Amino acid sequence: MWEMTLASLNEIMGYWWLIPFGVGLGIFVGAVPGFSSTNVLIILLPFTLGMESGAGMAFMASLYSGSHMGGSIPAVLFNVPGTGSAAATCFDGYPMTQQGRGQEALAIAFVASAIGGLFTTLITLGALPYLSKMVYYFGSIENFVIILFGVALIGQITGGSVLKGLIAGMFGLLLGAIGYDHVYSVPRATFGLVYLFDGMPRVPAIVGLFAISEAFSMIEKNTIIDPSQLASALKEGWQGTLRGIAVSFRKIGAVIRSSLIGFVVGIIPGAGATIGSFVSYQQAMTFSKNKDQFGKGEPEGVIAAEAANNGLTSGSLIPLLTLGIPGGGTAAVMVVVLQAHGVPIGPRLFQVMPQLAYGVVVAMLVAYIVMIVIGVPLAKSLAKMSFFPTKILAPTIISFTLIGSFVARGYLFDMWIALFFGVIGYILKRTGYSPHAVLLGVILGPLAEQYFLRALLLGNGNPAILFSRPLGNFLWVLLAVSMVLPGIVAHFRKKRAAL
Amino acid sequence: MAKKGTRWSPGDLFIPGLGMALAAYYLYTIRGLAPLAQLYGGSLSILCILLFLAAAVMVFRHRDAAGEPAAGRLKALAGKYSRFVVMAVFTALFIVVIPLTGYPLASILFVAVTAAFLQYGSMPRILKVSVIVTLVGFVLFILFLKVDLPLDAVSEKIKGVL
Numbered sequence: 001m002w003e004m005t006l007a008s009l010n011e012i013m014g015y016w017w018l019i020p021f022g023v024g025l026g027i028f029v030g031a032v033p034g035f036s037s038t039n040v041l042i043i044l045l046p047f048t049l050g051m052e053s054g055a056g057m058a059f060m061a062s063l064y065s066g067s068h069m070g071g072s073i074p075a076v077l078f079n080v081p082g083t084g085s086a087a088a089t090c091f092d093g094y095p096m097t098q099q100g101r102g103q104e105a106l107a108i109a110f111v112a113s114a115i116g117g118l119f120t121t122l123i124t125l126g127a128l129p130y131l132s133k134m135v136y137y138f139g140s141i142e143n144f145v146i147i148l149f150g151v152a153l154i155g156q157i158t159g160g161s162v163l164k165g166l167i168a169g170m171f172g173l174l175l176g177a178i179g180y181d182h183v184y185s186v187p188r189a190t191f192g193l194v195y196l197f198d199g200m201p202r203v204p205a206i207v208g209l210f211a212i213s214e215a216f217s218m219i220e221k222n223t224i225i226d227p228s229q230l231a232s233a234l235k236e237g238w239q240g241t242l243r244g245i246a247v248s249f250r251k252i253g254a255v256i257r258s259s260l261i262g263f264v265v266g267i268i269p270g271a272g273a274t275i276g277s278f279v280s281y282q283q284a285m286t287f288s289k290n291k292d293q294f295g296k297g298e299p300e301g302v303i304a305a306e307a308a309n310n311g312l313t314s315g316s317l318i319p320l321l322t323l324g325i326p327g328g329g330t331a332a333v334m335v336v337v338l339q340a341h342g343v344p345i346g347p348r349l350f351q352v353m354p355q356l357a358y359g360v361v362v363a364m365l366v367a368y369i370v371m372i373v374i375g376v377p378l379a380k381s382l383a384k385m386s387f388f389p390t391k392i393l394a395p396t397i398i399s400f401t402l403i404g405s406f407v408a409r410g411y412l413f414d415m416w417i418a419l420f421f422g423v424i425g426y427i428l429k430r431t432g433y434s435p436h437a438v439l440l441g442v443i444l445g446p447l448a449e450q451y452f453l454r455a456l457l458l459g460n461g462n463p464a465i466l467f468s469r470p471l472g473n474f475l476w477v478l479l480a481v482s483m484v485l486p487g488i489v490a491h492f493r494k495k496r497a498a499l
Numbered sequence: 500m501a502k503k504g505t506r507w508s509p510g511d512l513f514i515p516g517l518g519m520a521l522a523a524y525y526l527y528t529i530r531g532l533a534p535l536a537q538l539y540g541g542s543l544s545i546l547c548i549l550l551f552l553a554a555a556v557m558v559f560r561h562r563d564a565a566g567e568p569a570a571g572r573l574k575a576l577a578g579k580y581s582r583f584v585v586m587a588v589f590t591a592l593f594i595v596v597i598p599l600t601g602y603p604l605a606s607i608l609f610v611a612v613t614a615a616f617l618q619y620g621s622m623p624r625i626l627k628v629s630v631i632v633t634l635v636g637f638v639l640f641i642l643f644l645k646v647d648l649p650l651d652a653v654s655e656k657i658k659g660v661l
Binding site for chain 2 (some may be wrong): 032117163167173184392399400403406407416434
C-alpha cells in the first residue's frame with residue numbers, strides 16, 4: 001500500500017500546480033452562497049474531461065476539499081453559510097465575529113478543516129479496502145438513527161425556552177414534510193404550487209433563515225461587530241490568527257473526534273455533509289464542559305462543524321472508489337469523468353488502476369496541506385470584511401444570496417422562498433425562537449421521513465423492524481446514551497460541587 | 500416547560516400560530532391517504548397543534564399584566580420594525596423587477612434604493628457603490644459561474660461576447 005502511495009505521490013508531482021489551483025477555486029466558490037463544488041465541477045466538466053484521468057481526479061478532489069473550507073468564510077463573517085454543511089459553523093462562528101473575534105474564528109475554522117481533513121485522509125489511505133465493507137451494513141434503519149442524532153440537536157439549541165425550541169423544531173420538520181410523500185408520491189401541503197412538489201428547497205431555506213434574516217437584522221446596527229469590541233478588533237494584527245491556531249491545537253481531541261464523526265457519516269452513501277456537521281455539533285455540545293457557551297461564540301462549536309465536514313470529504317470517497325457508489329453530487333460528477341475516460345469503477349478499480357484510486361486520496365492529502373498554507377494567512381484580511389458598514393453590506397448580501405437561492409433549481413420562485421424564510425427568520429429571532437432549530441427540521445425532516453418509511457415498508461408496517469438489526473440497535477443505544485449521559489454527568493457534578 | 504421567569508407576549512404566538520395553520524392545512528391535504536403516507540406528517544401536524552396550545556397557555560399565564568394598551572404597543576412595534584418592513588418590501592420588489600428589466604438594472608436599482616433608504620451617503624457615492632456591487636455580481640455569477648439569470652439585451656450581448 002505504501003509503495004502505491006509513494007508512486008501516486010510521484011505521479012501527482014507531475015501536475016502539482018492543479019492542486020493549489022483546485023483548492024483556491026474551491027475556497028472561492030465554496031464562499032459563494034448557494035454554490036457547491038458540484039455546480040462548479042459541472043461548469044468545468046469540459047476542462048476536466050480534457051485532462052488525463054489522474055489529473056482530472058486530483059483537480060476535482062482538491063476543489064471538493066477547498067469548497068468545504070470556503071463555505072466557512074461567509075458563515076463566520078456574515079452568518080451566511082456558503083454551503084449547506086457550513087450552516088452549523090454559523091452557530092458559533094458568527095457570534096465570535098460579533099464579539100470582534102472574526103479573525104480567530106476563521107483561523108479556527110481553517111485549521112480544524114485542514115487537520116480534520118488531513119487526519120481522515122490518512123485513515124482513508126491506510127484502510128481504504130477494509131472500510132468499503134462498512135457501506136453494506138448501513139441500511140434505512142441505521143441511516144434513520146444517524147439522522148435522529150442531528151434531530152436531537154433541536155432539543156439542545158432551545159435558546160432559553162425548551163417549549164420555544166420544540167415549537168421551532170416542529171415547525172421546521174413540518175415545513176420539511178411539504179411535497180410528495182415517499183410511499184405513494186402524493187403531494188402534501190404544496191398550496192397547488194408545482195415548485196413545492198419535490199419538497200421544500202434546501203438552499204433557499206438556508207439562504208433565507210440565515211443570510212436574508214441576518215441582513216434584515218444587521219441594519220439596526222452600523223457594523224456587525226459589537227461597538228464595544230470594534231476598536232480593539234480594528235487594531236488587531238495577527239493575534240487573532242495566532243489565537244485561533246493555538247485554540248485549534250489545544251482542542252486537538254475535539255478536532256480528531258469531530259473529523260471521525262464526519263468521516264463515518266461520509267462513508268454512508270447519501271447522508272451528506274450537512275448531516276455530518278450537525279451530528280458532530282450535537283455530539284460536541286452534548287459532551288462539552290462549556291455546553292452553555294454553545295451558540296454564543298464557543299470555539300469548540302466551530303471546530304465541531306468544520307472538522308466534521310472536511311472529515312466527511314475523504315469518507316465520501318470510500319464508497320465511490322471501492323464500490324462505485326457516488327455518496328453525493330460531487331462524487332457523481334467524478335463518476336462521470338472516470339467513465340468518460342473508460343476507468344472501471346468499483347472493486348475492479350483497485351485491480352486494474354490502483355494508482356488512480358490511491359492517487360485521488362494522495363491528491364486530497366496534499367490539498368489539505370495546501371489549504372493550511374493558503375487559508376490561514378488569509379484569515380486576517382478576510383476578517384476585515386466584517387468592518388464594512390451594514391448600510392451597504394445588507395443590500396449586497398440580499399442581492400448576492402438571492403442569486404444563490406436561484407442557482408440550485410433555476411426557478412425565480414426560489415427567491416420568493418428565500419424571502420419568505422428571511423422574514424420568518426427575522427420574526428423567529430425577535431420572538432426568541434431558534435432559526436437553527438427550524439433549519440434543522442427543514443433539512444433533516446425529509447431524510448428522516450424517507451428512511452423511517454423505507455424501514456417500515458421493509459417490516460411490512462411493523463415498527464419493531466427499527467430494532468431488528470445489531471448495528472441499528474448499537475446506534476440506538478449510542479443515541480440514548482448521548483441524550484441521557486450529559487444529564488447524569490451534570491447531576492453528579494452538581495452533587496460534587498455541593499459537597 | 501419554559502424557564503422560570505421567561506416572559507411570553509402575544510407576539511410569541513405568531514410562529515406557533517403559523518405552524519398550527521400549516522398543520523391544519525397539512526392534515527386537510529393528507530386526508531384519505533393510506534395510513535403509512537399519513538403517519539409522519541400527520542403526527543407532526545398534531546404535535547404542532549398541541550405545541551401551539553401549550554404556547555397559548557404560556558402567553559396567558561406569563562402575560563405582562565402591567566403592559567401598554569394594545570394600540571400603543573402596535574404603534575411602538577411599527578416604529579421599531581419599520582426598517583425591516585421597508586427592506587422586506589424592497590426585496591420583494593427586487594424579485595418582481597428582475598424578470599422585467601434583467602438582473603443588472605434591477606440590482607443597481609435595489610442596492611441604490613436600499614442604500615439611500617439606509618442613509619449610506621451622498622447620491623453619487625451610493626450610485627458608485629451600487630454599480631460596483633452589480634458589476635461584481637455580474638462578473639461572478641453570470642460571466643464566471645454561468646448562472647442563467649434573466650438579462651437585458653445589452654448584458655445578454657456582453658455575456659455572448661465574453
